[in-house]
Amino acid sequence: MEERIEKIKTEYQNRIQQAQTLKELDEVFLALFGKTGEITLLPKDFSSLSVEDKKIVGPLFNQVKIELEKAIEERRNEVREESYKKLETEKFSLQLPKLQAKERKGHLHPLTQLLQETIEAFEKLGFQQFDAPHIDSDYYNFEVLNIPEGHPARNLWDTFYLDPYNLGSQPGRMLLRTHTSNSQIRAMKQLGTPLRIMSIGRCFRYEAVDARHEHTLDQFEIVYVDKKVNMANLQYLSEYFLKTILGKDIKARMRPKYYPFVEPGAGVDGLCLFCKGKGCRVCGGAGWLELAGAGMIHPTVLKNGGIDPNEYSGIAWGFGPLRVAMLKYGIEDVRSFLSGDLRFLEKF
Ligand SMILES: [Zn+2]
Numbered sequence: 001m002e003e004r005i006e007k008i009k010t011e012y013q014n015r016i017q018q019a020q021t022l023k024e025l026d027e028v029f030l031a032l033f034g035k036t037g038e039i040t041l042l043p044k045d046f047s048s049l050s051v052e053d054k055k056i057v058g059p060l061f062n063q064v065k066i067e068l069e070k071a072i073e074e075r076r077n078e079v080r081e082e083s084y085k086k087l088e089t090e091k092f093s094l095q096l097p098k099l100q101a102k103e104r105k106g107h108l109h110p111l112t113q114l115l116q117e118t119i120e121a122f123e124k125l126g127f128q129q130f131d132a133p134h135i136d137s138d139y140y141n142f143e144v145l146n147i148p149e150g151h152p153a154r155n156l157w158d159t160f161y162l163d164p165y166n167l168g169s170q171p172g173r174m175l176l177r178t179h180t181s182n183s184q185i186r187a188m189k190q191l192g193t194p195l196r197i198m199s200i201g202r203c204f205r206y207e208a209v210d211a212r213h214e215h216t217l218d219q220f221e222i223v224y225v226d227k228k229v230n231m232a233n234l235q236y237l238s239e240y241f242l243k244t245i246l247g248k249d250i251k252a253r254m255r256p257k258y259y260p261f262v263e264p265g266a267g268v269d270g271l272c273l274f275c276k277g278k279g280c281r282v283c284g285g286a287g288w289l290e291l292a293g294a295g296m297i298h299p300t301v302l303k304n305g306g307i308d309p310n311e312y313s314g315i316a317w318g319f320g321p322l323r324v325a326m327l328k329y330g331i332e333d334v335r336s337f338l339s340g341d342l343r344f345l346e347k348f
Contacts, residue, residue: 001049001057008038009064016071025076032068039065110348111218111337114245114325115200118220121244122198125237127222130197132183134204135162138173140182144304145261153260158206176204180221180318181261184297187223188305193312195225214322214334221318225297229313231264234294237317238268241292246270246328253288262295262316273327282332289327292319 012032019025032039042061049057108116119129132140138149147153157178183199191197199221207215224233235254242252250270257267270291272283279285294317299309307314322334329348331337336344 001045001053002060005042005057005060005064008032008042009068012038012068013071016068016075019075020079022076022079025072025079029072032072039068107348109337109345110329111321111325113348114321114328115218115220117245118241118321119198119200121241122222125196125240127196127198127224130183130187130191130199131201132177132180132186132199134177134202135174136177136182138175140185141175141177141179144185144301145181146298146300146304147260151260153258156259160204160206178205179203180219181316183221184223184261184301184316185305188225188302188307193225193307194227195223195314198222209335214338216338218321219318220321221316223297223314223316225302225307225312225314227312229296229315231266231296234266234296234315234317237315238292238294241319242268242270245324250327252291257293257295259293259295261298261301263298265293265295268292268294268319270324270327273330274332282326289323291324291327292317294318 012028015028016025019028031037034040046054046057046061141159142151142154143149159178160176162174162176180199180201180203183197187195187197187199199219201218203217203219205213205215205217207213209215222237224237238252238254242250250273252271253269254266255269257265259265267290269288271277272280272287272289274280274282275287277287279287283289294315297314297316302309302312302314322337325331325337326334
């Protein structure tokens with residue numbers, strides 16, 4: 001009987017040590033202490049033992065029973081500890097596998113790409129970025145740019161006034177900026193001369209939306225003020241931009257154009273790539289698309305910015321990225337860019 005007890009002890013201690021899960025330990029426990037477990041049933045055979053043997057076997061049995069119970073409990077704790085450690089060291093994701101499979105890579109919006117290319121191109125020429133507010137005063141958007149209240153040129157910009165019922169002449173009247181030119185006087189006053197800045201961002205026009213026009217648009221503008229700056233520099237900058245952004249094959253022309261804040265002013269046109277100059281819906285039948293507006297900064301504007309027009313001259317040059325993007329990517333309808341339609345945007 002003593003041998004039998006020792007055998008059970010050895011056999012089960014091995015099984016307990018080899019158990020890797022709580023479930024396996026439960027099975028071992030039942031095999032020992034369940035209704036038909038070896039430890040449970042063993043005392044039934046003690047009746048055949050002599051009194052002398054009982055004195056030896058009884059305490060041995062109790063001791064082995066306690067040892068096995070203890071061994072199971074200890075191994076249970078070990079298994080638990082091990083599983084906790086596993087959780088700590090294992091990297092696990094909260095994402096469902098299905099979602100990971102659908103994951104896709106995004107990219108920058110085509111207009112952002114175009115603007116970044118333009119910024120890089122002009123950074124190489126020493127231009128720095130300069131921001132101006134989207135909500136601005138009549139003063140910075142019009143007045144100091146040689147467009148006083150009542151000036152007929154104001155009709156060139158259909159403006160969102162923040163208080164549409166107050167039409168009286170007030171220098172502090174607020175509006176949504178119609179162009180990035182509201183940065184000009186601020187930059188002149190803050191940075192002085194020589195000046196090379198680019199001003200980029202959203203502008204707003206009270207305008208009906210069609211294939212060529214949006215009420216909300218981006219603008220890119222440079223202001224270049226130094227001694228002896230002239231129209232040849234303007235020609236160079238226009239060609240530099242068109243070649244860098246649109247490639248060497250783009251045909252461009254400059255023609256006189258009136259803007260109140262430049263003298264002389266020029267419109268920079270690119271040949272319409274959709275009709276090759278024949279005239280179509282996109283170019284409004286003209287065969288050319290106006291890509292940029294530019295000119296020599298008006299002496300009055302320089303004076304308003306604290307710069308002596310007898311000593312310095314300057315260039316203002318700007319374009320609408322939407323219009324240029326139409327040509328660059330061959331998109332006929334300007335509305336596609338701001339539609340947020342992924343089927344369109346994923347093509348870039
Ligand atoms: Zn055309």
